[in-house]
Amino acid sequence: MTLTTQQTDWPEVLDADFYGFQDQLTEEELRSVARIRAFLDAEVRPHADRLWEEARSPRHLIPGFAELGMFGAGWPETRHFDNSAVYRAWIALEIARVDPSTATFIGVHSGLAMNAIGVGGSEEQRAEWMGPMGRGEVIGAFGLTEPTSGSDTARGLQTTATRHGDEWVLNGKKRWIGNATFADIVVIWARDTADNQVKGFIVRQPSAGFTATKIERKQSLRAVENADIVLEDVRVPESDRLANIHSFREVAIVLRLTRAEVAWQAIGVAVGAYEAALAYATERHQFGKPIASFQLVQEKLANSLSNITASIALCMRVSAMQDEGVQKDHHSAMAKAFATARMRETVALCREIVGGNGIQLDHGVARFFADAEAVYTFEGTFDMNTLIVGRAITGIQAFV
Known part of the structure; x- marks a missing residue:
């Protein structure tokens, strides 16, 4: 896919970036933001409502995402990113402010699946997969959550992996696995029956015994194709076991990297709703004047912008800490809990501003209002992330 959208060299200032945080990006990063924002406005925004209603992922845009460098911003054959965590985070915000489903689709592929191979793979595995995944030639999924194991995955993971010679046999079930209905590879996390430790496996598609069934009737992130996965004696060669994953400790490293970006996605969702509500408030007239002139509406707008500004300030520091190599689990957890x-x-405030029209897709807020519920929950619930922070504060674990 060759990009045909008109691209600018510099992004317009977002009204929601009230304190000008975007100015902390480099000139090169700002130009990249401008190109991506133009693409999102031209190619994603016009189709987002329709894809949401039809519950279809934007697969036709994969070449464009890849051409703009939106897949795999790092991990070429090494363990080093080629741009800043702050830049990657800002891109997550930009995508989510247009379509949270698209942000989640990219986050699963580029964040979870690629980071799993980047963190856990051997040099040979990274060399085999990172290039094709970055070019969008191979799409990935990340199979961790199970029907009976979400927040307690570290202890409660039930999918098993049993070694037989040079192969592993996987058995179990996964749930809510984004991209799994069409992914070329699925990173499956399973418990080794020999040592009871969690290991990671690259399951190529199609594989005998592997079935992925799309979850229907969702009311949030509808354009993300989540699936229930069943693994029945799925055979994976030893060469496709993630070589540097020896326990859940390494899985937590992947989640630490992606959890902070999910916090930025949450900011993007809030920005998208705020922008739609602000536009509506200036156009909608009641009692002979625009509703933006009413004090209570202005209060809602001011509170919304304050929430966004505080979240950006917190998350900018967390992303900078990632660049500095000092980010810990509790830093990502606080960012995700607070921002969501x-x-x-x-x-909710923005939905109130739009009134009864706020439940209709045509007025811009409804999709963000619905999608926020899923973003609030995945990558660790508010409660679990709060308890991670509580453990860091007190030194006492309160999970159970």
Whole structure:
């Protein structure tokens, strides 16, 4: 796919970036933001509502995403990113402010699946997969959550892996696995029956005994094709076991990297709702004047913008800490918990501003309002992330 959208050299200032945080990006990064924002506005925004209603992922845009460098911003054959965590985070915000489903699709492929191979793979595995995944030639999924194991995955993972010579045999079930209905590879996490430790496996598609069934009737992130996965004696060669994954400890490293970017996605959801509500408030007239002139509407807008601004400030520091190599699990957890809580409050305020029209896709807020619920929950619930922070504060684990 050759990009045909008109591209600018510099992004317009977002009204929601009230304190000008975007100015902390480099000139090269700002130009990249401008190109990506133009593509999102031209190619994603016009189709987002329709794809949401039809519950279809934007697969036709994969070549464009790849051409703009939106897949695999790092991990070429080494363990080093080729741009800043702050830049990658800002791109997550930009995508989510247009379509949270698209942000999630890219996050699963580029964040979870590629980071799993980047963190856990051997040099040979990274060399085999990172290039094709970065070019969008291979799409990945990440199979961790199970029907009976979400928040307690570290202890409760039930999918098993048993070694037989040079092969592993996987058995179990996974749930809510994004991209799994069409992914070329699925990173499956399973418990080794020999040592009871969690290991990672690259399961190529199609594989005998592997079935992925799309989850229907969702009311949030509808354009993300989540699936229930069943693994029945799925055979994986030893060469496709992630060589550097020896326990759940390494899985947590992947989640630490992606959890902070999910916090940025939450900010993007809030920004998208805020922008739609602000536009509506200036156009909608009641009692002979635009509703933006009413004090209570301005209060809602001010509170929404304050939530967004506080979240950006917190997450900018977390991403900078990632660049500095000092980010810990509890830093990502606080960012995800705080940003998603503020997002949930903001989309509700914006829905109120749009009134009864706020439940209809045509007016811009409804999709963000619905999608916020899923973003609030995945990559660790608010409660679990809060307890991770609580453990860091007190030194006492309160999970059970």
